[in-house]
Amino acid sequence: MTGTWPVLTVYGSDRAVAVDHAGPRASCVFRLPDDAAGHAVHYAGGRFLISWTSDEPFGDLAIWDDRPEDVFEPEHKIGLRPYGGIIQGGYGFQFDTPDGGGRHDGERVLRPGGKEGVGHHELQMSDGQRFWSAEVFRSRGNWTRFDPVTGARGADRTLPGFQASGEVPPGMEEFEDGQLLAALPEDAAPSPLGQDGRLVGCRVLNRTPYAGPSPTDFLLESVRMVSCPARTASPPPYGRAMIAQGRRPGRRLR
Numbered sequence: 588m589t590g591t592w593p594v595l596t597v598y599g600s601d602r603a604v605a606v607d608h609a610g611p612r613a614s615c616v617f618r619l620p621d622d623a624a625g626h627a628v629h630y631a632g633g634r635f636l637i638s639w640t641s642d643e644p645f646g647d648l649a650i651w652d653d654r655p656e657d658v659f660e661p662e663h664k665i666g667l668r669p670y671g672g673i674i675q676g677g678y679g680f681q682f683d684t685p686d687g688g689g690r691h692d693g694e695r696v697l698r699p700g701g702k703e704g705v706g707h708h709e710l711q712m713s714d715g716q717r718f719w720s721a722e723v724f725r726s727r728g729n730w731t732r733f734d735p736v737t738g739a740r741g742a743d744r745t746l747p748g749f750q751a752s753g754e755v756p757p758g759m760e761e762f763e764d765g766q767l768l769a770a771l772p773e774d775a776a777p778s779p780l781g782q783d784g785r786l787v788g789c790r791v792l793n794r795t796p797y798a799g800p801s802p803t804d805f806l807l808e809s810v811r812m813v814s815c816p817a818r819t820a821s822p823p824p825y826g827r828a829m830i831a832q833g834r835r836p837g838r839r840l841r
Contacts, residue, residue: 588670590679591630591690592713593772598628603637603652605630608775615652627669631690634699638667651700661704666692673764677709677723680769685735693720696738708740714747714786715770726764749783749810750790758794759806765791768810783810 589596594607604614615635619626626639627646634653638646638661646667650658661667670676682691689698693708708720712730719730720740730750732743745751750766768788771778778787789809793802 588679589627589629590670590676590681592680592682592769593775594630594683595679596628596630596635600626603628603630603635605635608772617650617652617655625668627667629667629690629697629705631697631701632684632688632699636697638664638704644668646704649702649704654700659702661702663692663695663704663706665707666705666709674723677711677764678767680711680713680767681709682711682713682718682769684738689738691718691720691733691738693733694738694740696736710764710766712747712750712766712768712788713770714768717747719747721764723764726766727761730766749786749788753790753808755792756806759792760795762791762793762802762805765789765793781809786810 591605594605594612596603596605598604601618602614602616605612613630613633613635617635617637619639622641623639624641626637629636634651636649636651638649640647643664645664646661647664648658649661649667668675670679681693684691684696689696691711692705693711694706695703697703697705708722710721710723710726712719716735718733718735720733721730728744730744730746731740732745733740747768749768755761768786771782771785771787773785780787787810789807792806792808794804795802797803
């Protein structure tokens with residue numbers, strides 16, 4: 588799976604489907620070479636970038652689904668991998684461009700036919716009009732706005748309102764990589780985890796000082812300013828909706 592918010596791309600060995608809140612948006616079939624050891628599929632502007640590797644950790648070759656004969660080496664490869672948690676996909680918040688014609692990677696825009704590949708600024712936030720990006724494990728103080736059309740990062744490091752306005756309680760600090768913000772599509776159903784207008788997201792704080800290599804005492808604040816404390820020996824914490832058999836939605840923290 589990969590993300591192009593609000594789209595998720597799910598795929599197998601020879602087929603990919605892009606799905607949003609309303610249902611399937613696009614699909615394709617493809618054929619991988621016999622020596623492909625791993626692959627990823629990214630949705631961008633209505634097309635699919637299929638990348639694969641035979642002996643490298645990231646996609647060393649790629650094609651577009653409508654140009655299977657044009658095999659190329661992407662310029663940027665580190666982001667050409669399936670979602671696998673914070674260190675491999677940055678929570679899955681990589682955004683569609685406002686015109687729907689491309690996919691942001693935090694530094695540039697990938698559009699159909701492009702050979703740029705996907706870079707490593709996988710942490711992204713957006714309030715629906717403005718966009719920010721940062722590198723995983725290097726986000727504190729480094730969230731930077733990027734151009735919604737070109738994807739180029741600028742110099743403005745002013746955080747969006749929710750992330751910047753809340754005071755940090757005494758004895759707490761912002762947890763590294765613990766900021767999330769996205770705008771729901773206008774016709775999307777309400778989030779079971781809460782929202783502020785169309786905005787969903789949270790910020791995570793941790794108690795300091797702490798013993799050991801990582802903090803274990805956290806405070807999660809949602810865009811609705813709902814606070815939820817948590818203790819864990821294996822950070823980071825996360826929110827999760829539990830909806831099954833018509834049961835009441837819930838929140839759970841690890």
